[in-house]
Amino acid sequence: MSTNNIVEELKKNIAHFQKETEKEEAGKVVEVGDGIARISGLSKCQAGEMLEFSGDVFGLALNLEEETVGCVLLGDYEHIKEGDTVKRTNKILSVPVGEELIGRVVNSLGMAIDGGKDIKTTKFYPIEKIAPGVMTREPVTQPVQTGIKAIDAMIPIGRGQRELIIGDRQTGKTAVAIDTIINQKGKDMICVYVAIGQKESKIARIVAKLKETGAMDYTIVVVAGASSPAALSYIAPYSGVAMAEYFMDQGKDVLCVYDDLSKQAWAYREISLLLRRPPGREAYPGDVFYLHSRLLERACRRNKESGGGSITALPIIETQASDVTAYIPTNVISITDGQIFLETDLFYRGIRPALNVGISVSRVGGAAQIKPMKKVAGKLKLAMAQFREMEAFAQFASDLDPETKKQIERGQRITELLKQPQYQPVSVENQVVSIFATNNGYFDNVAVKDISTAEKKLNDFMNKSKRSLLDKIAAGEWDEKIEKELKSACEEFNK
């Protein structure tokens, strides 16, 4: 295009330009404090509306009062002073959504913070949306394979479920979530990892790991780091789920990890106290239950008539000194469809993931398990329950009757089998084979400490010479014939 053409084009554009009088409603700042502002005027302001301050800073209107509007500031607020003009934008806070976000690291407002080029999307979704209603939902039927043996076998998660991961600090909560994301490769899932109040170094490490394993190709990372204002930590999970909802509307399955919601509750408490809302138990405001319930209700499995698609939520809660009876943990436990308990004791005993299988449950995931897994996991659960009862007698092994002794040994082998190093998800068919072999005593001759080596050898053998059988299991087929084939394969391996 020559210069003349450009000039012509510009002239044409300018000629078409309609001059209009802009009509805006404006108010005045009467008070600014740590991340909040009070504004007089703005009598027609909506709840949750974006307000424009000077210097391209935006605020979110939260408190609509008789004379003033209380809002949180989403950005630098040092330059805002009393008497500044504040304009309404007539827009409810929304975030950009779309395919362009996949593989990116963004902040709570959907702006790129990974150093890449700006994200330009055509679609925006409001961060607050009412969850899908009863008529548009259907029960959970498809599994989310986490690749973690203990979870897939005993606490299965289905697409559209909300499964809480709870435990003290340093018990491997994030590890479970990240392993799950890594294992979604090629499973037609889009993952959204929302990091709330995390150390930036930890986030950098996670993003690097996701890139290394190729998981960033289907993952969006939403970050509100420890140094970002409370307002951004507060809206981060809602932004994340809004991005997820776009993909659900395309009929896709999405996995949403909120790491972690206790920090979001802290941020919300901070904002509420600054806005002078009355504090309640543990100084949280009265609507802290609604804060989490409205977020987690947006996880759902939608039926075909409503377009299909699902959002699976994996919220994470950090407890203080294993106290699950604190306010936020009890709230979130009651909202979710089950919980995965991680314990410090187990972690230091070398049982990793440090899963307490006794009190971890999944209320709806059982229906989503594939048939072979359901068959072998039933026995596994029974054996584990018996083992827990007998465990205390393990040290008197010599005085026990053979039946009890056998149960204890089986239990020890299963415990050993369920140990799994980080970042090494196992495919579901291999899980079935290993559990089947342990249940049926094919590992009884192996010393407890050598179980993992034996398991690896078995899987290598199966992958190499029995691929067709594994494919059948992965497809969810299970009958006496397959069981027989599996038995003979195990015997063949044991020779």
Next chain:
Amino acid sequence: MRKKSNLQFAKALYEVTKDLPKSHLPEAIKQFVLILQKNNKLKKIDYIIEEFEAYAKKQDRAKIIEIETARKLDQTALNKIKKIFGEKSEITELVNKELLGGARITVNDMIYDASLKTQLKSLRQQLIS
């Protein structure tokens, strides 16, 4: 009891002084100041006066109009604007060279922006998008 807001004091003062004959005014003001002192509100007096002005104008249905222009307006243009927004309004004029041309008129909480600067800005937006 909850603290009384500035607006409540302003409202009270307005209600009291509204129909009062002029001779009683000094006494009323004196009492009002004493009440303020009792409530520890004397240091907020500036804000109360501001609220009072705003409230009184609202009650009289007068509008506060602020006209910002790039150059000083002549009388005919001013009268035109007055006619549009009502005669009772209180008008302040400001000269702001940054607007380049046109005018920006603030009526109570609404801003009507017809300045050249804003239009150039939106033209720019349109051209780059």
